[in-house]
Amino acid sequence: MATRDVYRMTNVRGMHASLDRLREQIVELLPRLRRFARTLARDPHDADDLVQMAVERALTRSEQLRPDSRLSSWMFGILRNAWIDETRTRGRRNRVFAPEEMGENVGDAASETHTDVLSVQDAMARLPDEQRIAIGLVLVEGLSYKEAAEIMGVPVGTLTSRLARGRDALASMLADTTGALQ
């Protein structure tokens, strides 16, 4: 009986230690999580809300993180699922990407020089979710096709076709701005 209690106590302590480590690893990962979230949600506050939601979910499910899986992939997956849940429940009723609002949000240096061109962020916001997630994971986060496909729960072939379609759409939306440097 006593032995069992000791065992349980050390076990609990061990869990706390590893949870603390996980917390710090998540803090380290925050910059990348925020960047990925921004490829999904155009509005920076929405994106940070999404990160917060993913962080909280991850911490309540830390036991699902297998020792051999990469924390970043696991977190990207949670973030992606949170985004999909969020857009479903909201039914996109408050589309933060409405083109009328966009004009006001783009108060950065880009709009001062080219007020009529679409920024990369705006173009991303117009892609269908599946393509945007694929582009965000591979082109922005630099993940391999295999990793990205696993996160999205699809075969690599499906991922590459989403990637190709997303690229096509982005290229045509950004076509009039690529000449800016030439």
Next chain:
Amino acid sequence: MTFSEEILMAYADNELDSQTRSAVEAAMATDPDVARRVARHKALRARLRTAFDQIVDEPPPQRLIDAARGVPAVRREGNVIPLRRKAPPRRAWPQWMSLAASLVVGVLIGQALLRTSGAPGPITTRDGKLLANGVLAQALSEQLVSTQKEDLPVRIGVSFKSKDGDYCRTFLLHESTTLAGVACRDNDAWQVQTLAQGEAPAAGGTYRQAGSEMPRSVMQAVEDTIAGEPLDAHAETAARAKNWSSR
């Protein structure tokens, strides 16, 4: 041989096996259309990356750090004095701003970096590419990480070979502003791939401090493009002897 758009896209994403990769490269060498399509895929990838890069250099908001560390959100209640206000000491996040390629020219001209009083500036543009110039180009070609002196205007961080097979080097440049980035050998020039601008030096001492560490976006770019390990002193010297040509 003709290649589907998906194959060329996978080439730009570094996803091809070595055999297909070589076949694409052979086609690129002989068929300008293939070369142009690959360049377009690469350019889009770089553009996407740059557009979102500045986010990784921003310090994350405290509420996210608190969420990760499990700090209870009590501070909003007016009558409660937050007990755990002080977070454990963190590494300072230097303020860096990643520069979107399309903005670079304007920003640099604005800061008179392209041409400083007759002397050539450290960065120039040619055919839509950003190229190292003047003191930066010279440092990239000549300075060795192992022997460089402390007080030079340009410091080289690491030298490495990219997945594309080119030699690349990270740099920090202190001029009227602090610039950091990655430049890769492109024929006889150094093409600047990633560029971040440090905060303008505030008062005296902060200058060095802000510029002593590579920004995250630069480190991330290295992580994403490096093939194997950074060059050691010996490999670096050998690369310089070949004028950084990888062919």
